[in-house]
Amino acid sequence: MIRVRRADTPLILAFPHGGTDLMGIDGLVSPWLARRDADWHIEALYEGLAEATTIATPVSRAVIDVNRDPSGASLYPGQATTELCPSTTFDGDPLYVTTAPDPAEIARRRAAYFDPYHAALAAEIARLRARHDRVVVYDCHSIRSRIPRLFHGALPELNIGTNGGETCAPALRDAVGAVAAASHRGFVLDGRFRGGWTTRHYGRPGDGVHAIQMELALRTYLPEPAQPTPDDWPPAYDPAHAAPLRATLAAILAACLEFAA
Numbered sequence: 161m162i163r164v165r166r167a168d169t170p171l172i173l174a175f176p177h178g179g180t181d182l183m184g185i186d187g188l189v190s191p192w193l194a195r196r197d198a199d200w201h202i203e204a205l206y207e208g209l210a211e212a213t214t215i216a217t218p219v220s221r222a223v224i225d226v227n228r229d230p231s232g233a234s235l236y237p238g239q240a241t242t243e244l245c246p247s248t249t250f251d252g253d254p255l256y257v258t259t260a261p262d263p264a265e266i267a268r269r270r271a272a273y274f275d276p277y278h279a280a281l282a283a284e285i286a287r288l289r290a291r292h293d294r295v296v297v298y299d300c301h302s303i304r305s306r307i308p309r310l311f312h313g314a315l316p317e318l319n320i321g322t323n324g325g326e327t328c329a330p331a332l333r334d335a336v337g338a339v340a341a342a343s344h345r346g347f348v349l350d351g352r353f354r355g356g357w358t359t360r361h362y363g364r365p366g367d368g369v370h371a372i373q374m375e376l377a378l379r380t381y382l383p384e385p386a387q388p389t390p391d392d393w394p395p396a397y398d399p400a401h402a403a404p405l406r407a408t409l410a411a412i413l414a415a416c417l418e419f420a421a
Contacts, residue, residue, distance in 0.1 A: 165214045170292035170420035175216035176227040178202040194222035199302045201397040210413035224269040226277045227356035294420045302376040318347035321355030321373035327363025328370035335415040343408040381405045
């Protein structure tokens with residue numbers, strides 16, 4: 161189920177939220193609502209930009225979010241967020257007609273979908289760390305530009321997360337930030353999105369594993385409507401529309417590889 165494409169370079173691209181498979185779960189308000197918050201077309205966006213190992217799950221984040229703390233602890237205490245097995249959308253709309261998953265169902269989903277994803281990611285980190293002194297885990301994300309429940313106003317185009325510099329060396333954080341600044345796009349380092357569980361769990365600079373999260377505002381590569389509806393969401397992926405951002409991302413990934421080398 162987990163898709164792994166191996167390369168021998170010291171770069172891993174992780175795609176935790178590109179999946180839309182609802183795995184036959186019952187009781188959802190609607191399949192469209194359950195898929196609305198996916199990182200739409202994220203694998204297509206990064207395709208061919210760098211020689212890197214890629215890891216992706218087909219499972220929708222509405223089933224289980226493989227970038228949340230498996231204990232259920234919030235990554236952003238005091239701020240609105242969604243759970244390991246979400247009960248609501250980003251906007252706060254209920255996902256389930258009656259009740260959200262109980263502890264037994266959450267445990268089942270974790271064993272079936274969360275654990276295999278992270279077993280694959282950990283194995284690839286170990287494989288590449290045996291070959292290289294440094295490995296970069298680059299966690300690929302995107303999100304709607306305006307979600308008042310989660311953040312004020314329009315999100316910057318590029319949101320770089322290193323949990324306040326804890327998950328990677330300053331040289332990598334600075335290199336990615338320099339490319340973002342040179343792109344003349346709006347960007348922020350460790351703003352609203354400081355890095356999810358993947359970045360925080362695997363980022364161990366002292367052990368040669370450097371993790372960084374990139375959260376993209378969807379308007380940077382898709383024609384994003386002001387308010388998504390079933391008639392216009394998700395937008396189709398248009399390579400021409402995405403090309404300018406792909407150039408920026410290619411430069412960012414090149415900086416990651418240069419750092420690791």
